Amino acid sequence: MDKGYKILEHPADVRVQAFGKTKEELFLNAMKGMTEVLQPKIQIPKSKCQRKIKVKSVDLNALLVDFLSEVLYLIQTNKEIYNDIKFIKFTDTELESELSGNKVESFGEDIKAVTYHDLKIEQKNGLFEATVLFDI
């Protein structure tokens, strides 16, 4: 829990359970969980990078999937990972944000896609919780 996410088991794939006091923090932790699954090897010396993204979706569940899909695209095509997000706009159907992170040398695992399979976003004892399954 310290990290804000847990990597759970699934017979064929990988599930990430993320937590957050706010939806923004939930999205950030889900992204960090996804990044850990990819087993990135950071470029040394470290080189910083920044990206901007905008996502619009039909509801909060779709927003999380679309957001992670967009980040995954940026991670894989630019060979970089992000450890911080600055949200400029965040509603249940739309977000705009700035990502910052580091360049990556290689990945140990490939994620094919972010799925809706058993996707859940819940609020428990004031904490948001989401479970997302990745096709790997």
Next chain:
Amino acid sequence: MINKSDFKKINDYLWEYPRRSGMKVPARIYASEKMLGEVFKDRSVEQLINTASLPGIINYSMAMPDIHEGYGFPIGGVAAMDSEKGVISPGGVGYDINCGMKLLKSELSEKEIFPHLDKLASKIQQEVPSGLGRGRQIKLNIDALDKILKGGAKELVEQGYGEKEDIENCESNGFIEQADPEVVSSHAKNRGRDQVGTLGSGNHFLEIQKVEQIFDEETAKKFGLFKNQVVVMIHTGSRGLGHQIATDYIQVMMRAMPKYNINLPDRELACVPFKSPEGQRYFTAMSAGANFAWANRQMIAHYIRRVWTEILGERSQLKVLYDVAHNIAKIEKHLVSNKKAEVIVHRKGATRAFPGQPVLIPGSMGTASYILVGTEKGKESWYSTCHGAGRMMSRHAAIRALSGQEIINQLKAKGILVKCYSMRGIAEEAPQAYKNIDEVVEVVHQAGLSQKVARFVPLAVIKGE
């Protein structure tokens, strides 16, 4: 909870779940009684029943014996839809569009290859990048990529990366003509630009194998197979490009479904009428993804052939036995109520098996693989058969059960060489994590969907990351 008693026995290898509320057709599973007992461990049966609710589905939603939980459709699922009134669903194809198999045959026996095996395996591993950052990287410009999306393996052969026979021995001759690069997003293209000729990770692999057993001498001869012959098996798909097409179009369909009054129990089943603009765009984009996968396997074959002749000399050639998809949707003509009709066949973790066609079935790492041949009886499953062993154990559980080194040692004891950069990659793909391939193949053989021709065992396993 659904259980075995809800299924009606049709014969020893076929079981039916009758049509209930919400289902348009009954659901059928090809399995032995023992295997049927095991399918309730995950949610694949529920997924098969959900599939039976899709508009325009014909006859049955079907599952092969290697059924396991997927997204939307179960893996091992087959469904044909009426092309006029039915839907098309990315969940019936999977994220890895045209994941599939290619088999290259040598004229050499195990004995002849043995002194060169280590060198061949090492060099192949070097020459075929995983695409995850290690090894050679070639980035195509968008024009060159569009040509591949349009022309698939055929385009690469025309560019000199193979022989005419390669595309003759390939499902759909290596390309679907309806493919349209225009409806493939720039995201998908960017993910694919440096991935032509890359293996990927997970269960994708290359294996140098030998023919261990022949079941059908006549067909084996026709296929050019003989005992102890060395062959090379390629298992990969459309990489990030195909994954992105699936992601893009699930989003498109989810937004479009209310317009067509489609309500589904699972978002991963997102679908639209095949004849709708969104349906047509997905089909032509998916076809482009499929073409990319055929080109990918063709390019990998090209790299392997280069290594082969470099080490064994110009006279040692690798010929293609066949290349076939196991994640795809195709427009095909089949008999429906005794009339030829155009249908959309979704095969998700299922292999096309037209009568006389070679069918390539990989086992899990280090176990056997099979060559089958399609049969007339296969028409009951739209000429489809199984695709592999089917996973049973999570990757974490596999890692806990045995370390990568222990598995390498076990394989070594069986005389199998392993080339993999990642111990974790090896541990995740432990043979124990999969169903028994012999049992899976026995079911489709006994059910008559395809017949056993030969069984292969690996000499060397080469994996990406």
